[in-house]
């Protein structure tokens with residue numbers, strides 16, 4: 001394919017939220033004033049040193065940033081190629097990268113005078129992060145969650161309730177994430193005045209994909225400084241898993257205009273792309289509209305959204321953020337996929353060689369790092385985004401491995 005490449009990969013989206021043919025804002029007319037209000041409030045907050053300063057303070061004292069950049073010495077020796085580093089987002093408060101974004105959005109909700117926050121969640125991790133920050137900032141929190149997910153993610157439901165949030169089970173459709181998303185949008189339309197909608201990944205109508213990316217970009221900004229301090233130069237490759245794509249774009253974005261750096265996003269291939277049971281929207285989907293934006297989606301022949309399948313609930317999003325869809329089209333980022341089996345093998349290896357139990361989501365990124373690192377020279381510096389910790393996944397890993405952890 002011969003692709004027209006832009007002068008910079010970091011300037012998007014345009015004023016209507018487009019990344020190439022992707023993105024935009026496909027929302028009900030009643031929501032439009034609200035989206036414009038949010039866009040304006042975010043633009044002002046971004047340029048307010050007071051807002052930035054307060055956010056930096058909470059990132060340091062509450063989230064625990066900067067997260068370390070860790071040289072995975074035994075994994076590197078085992079793979080026998082590139083030097084592998086982990087960006088340790090698993091060490092953040094609440095155990096994953098999601099808190100970086102939720103902190104920003106909840107501070108914005110507070111600034112906009114919204115007393116009530118709604119969110120949707122699949123695995124429950126975004127719901128927990130939202131409930132956490134709502135507790136800290138004294139806001140009411142309602143989390144929509146498919147009834148099926150409420151059943152299979154009990155520990156996170158209890159966490160949200162302990163934090164004072166109301167969890168509303170959604171009984172429409174397949175009773176999973178997509179249905180919870182629809183329900184949250186319906187709530188927003190109904191309660192526009194008092195409600196802030198907190199989205200957990202780089203999806204939704206503009207300005208969400210841009211705003212969430214900006215809040216997560218601290219991952220890549222820190223990585224840049226930390227790698228320079230540790231080795232005197234920038235990394236040669238970056239690898240991150242893709243659900244909606246927020247941890248990945250957070251790592252990638254500050255590096256997009258360094259053409260010598262190889263960048264890899266890893267989707268969940270579930271039982272394999274050919275099986276149809278996967279969550280790989282770029283590899284196995286086509287462009288359509290969902291959740292207020294145009295992007296690659298898993299759809300059947302009639303254009304109905306299909307359920308995403310993978311061993312990691314956090315990657316089971318039937319779409320992908322519009323900026324990733326565009327970075328794929330312009331060939332700046334290479335999108336790969338890892339199966340359940342590959343992720344499980346990486347989960348085991350990382351736990352045993354490094355004493356770090358990764359979440360199953362970043363285990364997909366680790367699986368591809370295990371493939372790519374041996375084919376690269378020893379001077380090659382590779383960064384894997386360790387987006388979250390794996391305690392939450394131990395029961396499902398044990399179930400898959402027949403109890404033999």
Ligand SMILES: *Cc1c(COP(=O)(O)O)cnc(C)c1O
Nearest residue numbers: 201243244245246247314361388
């Ligand atoms: C939610 C989650 C993901 C997937 O979300 P992205 O928006 O793609 O980052 C990845 N890793 C962990 C640990 C998560 O909790």
